Amino acid sequence: MRKLIILFLLIVTFSTTANAQNKKKYTVSKTNSEWKQLLTPKQYFVLRKSGTERPNSSPLNYNKKKGVYACAACKTPLYKSEHKYDSGSGWPSFDRAIKGNVELDTDYKLGYARTELKCNTCGGHLGHSFNDGPKETTGKRHCINGVALEFIPKK
Numbered sequence: 001m002r003k004l005i006i007l008f009l010l011i012v013t014f015s016t017t018a019n020a021q022n023k024k025k026y027t028v029s030k031t032n033s034e035w036k037q038l039l040t041p042k043q044y045f046v047l048r049k050s051g052t053e054r055p056n057s058s059p060l061n062y063n064k065k066k067g068v069y070a071c072a073a074c075k076t077p078l079y080k081s082e083h084k085y086d087s088g089s090g091w092p093s094f095d096r097a098i099k100g101n102v103e104l105d106t107d108y109k110l111g112y113a114r115t116e117l118k119c120n121t122c123g124g125h126l127g128h129s130f131n132d133g134p135k136e137t138t139g140k141r142h143c144i145n146g147v148a149l150e151f152i153p154k155k
């Protein structure tokens, strides 16, 4: 019996440490009420609640200007205009992110695994990555909510 208790305690200790390690610490970290004050209700819904904007609702869909797309919450540059392409999906699409600035996570919201894209600086939800992107480049489609992005035109 005693051995069993020890074994049980070991399992509990191990699983709680594993959980603690899974929780990523972001450089920019705020409480939900702080984010609510900083963001518009739409931005909050997408970035902090992993929501999805209506397709074709973002003016950035049709944006063909040169520049950088930054995180609307913490202003970290996430995507470059040269990697944006028209996927016809109704959401701004890119074939790759700026290296190191977008985190890939796994999301089971729809009952199966999808690759969730998050800002690596504040953890804000951006969208998802799919494998039906342009074959001549990376083959990836980063499907991003326009409301999570802020466009900074090149000077």
Ligand SMILES: [Zn+2]
Residues within 6 Å of the ligand: 071, 072, 073, 074, 075, 076, 119, 120, 121, 122, 123, 124
């Ligand atoms: Zn961010």
